[in-house]
Amino acid sequence: MPRLRLLPIIFALSSLSLAPVSTATDDIQTIKMTPKQSEEDVSHDYLVQLVARSTQLAEEHFGPSKIEFMPIMLSQDRVLQLLGIGGVLDIVSSAPTAKREASFLSVKVPIFMGLLGYRMMIISPEKVATFEGITTEEQLKNLVACQGTAWPDADILEDSGYKVLRVDKFEQMFEKLHDGGCDYFPRGITEGYGELEYYNENNPDKPLAKFDSILIHYQVPLLFYTSHSNYELAAKMQYGLEKMVENGELEALLKNHPVTQSAFPLSKWESSTIYSVPNRRLPKSVPTFKKELWLELNSQP
Known part of the structure; x- marks a missing residue:
């Protein structure tokens, strides 16, 4: 889809900051995520918990974060285009392809451990x-x-x-x-x-x-992706998710979350x-x- 066709979507989301990773204060990083694909998308809560916990584990080295959601859900193609343009979306989950690996920064920890x-x-x-x-x-x-x-x-x-x-x-x-x-x-x-x-x-x-x-x-696998300009967020997520694997929290979340148990x-x-x-x-x-x-x-x- 040509980028011009995305302009109305970007303007509709103009209430969101246009920085690669926005900050509500000088200290708290805001991570913008997509909302549910639909009401049937019950896995969304698992993804949110994973982002929240992994970034919490990385706070000592990268600072605190909070999560906000886009006000509307779009198709995966449009979501990835918005991620590439930058400014209104910071992180999405997607299955890896050669094109996505080249176009974005991936966090190399499988979200559901395969x-x-x-x-x-x-x-x-x-x-x-x-x-x-x-x-x-x-x-x-x-x-x-x-x-x-x-x-x-x-x-x-x-x-x-x-x-x-x-x-x-x-x-x-x-x-x-x-x-x-x-x-x-x-x-x-x-x-x-x-x-x-x-x-x-x-x-x-x-x-x-x-x-x-x-x-x-x-x-x-399902991986988290962010834009190349969001390298600090990618590093933060990589650090936090690796910690969750190391201390057993990722497997424990899989075993105990209502969606994955x-x-x-x-x-x-x-x-x-x-x-x-x-x-x-x-x-x-x-x-x-x-x-x-x-x-x-x-x-x-």
Whole structure:
């Protein structure tokens, strides 16, 4: 999208400071984040807690921070463009691509310690029997997965022969499950159960179902990104998140947060069938060699 088309959005957010990292006082750094993608985006609270705690741990070396939110939510493409322009947004979470690694500064600690790459499926109740009858990966590939238009996941799945329907808005994916546009919505085991619970509580007349006897796995971490001019914020987040890994707080947050706790204990997945999908697009800059940053499930053949 041309930058000129973003000008109205920038002007609409003009109440926010136009410094790369604004300060409410000379001492407190304001970190501007995106709001929820939709009411179903229950993982947002986890991300906010992670930013708050990691920056708190870094206060001694980088000073205190506070978090503010953009007043409106935009598509991921527009959010990343705003991050690149600078001034109205300081940090976003996104799956890494070569382009994003070149365009922005990433904080090289996987937000969900790699568990985001293990995908359960949200489906319509009418499709439960279909999914329970799956015995081969080819059968799953013949069904249609809902994915975001700009999500790297869509490319990863298509590279391996999966059928994908790309959808612009997060909340639309749940509707596509009902109208038959998609057969399933793959979600990380750290996010899908919370999203499904929230959706069903608020849509009792048209509930959706889970299917997790089969998981899809591809290595796609979620990372925090900021602009190149925000190098101090990137360093602050890197320091704080590494501390959370070192002292066990990151794994503890995963185990205890209402959204992510359903993934634990990890031993519960030992009887699940896991179809591994290669991620040929994973940038080499992602620290896959740092084993302390990643959690893994035991796969069944």
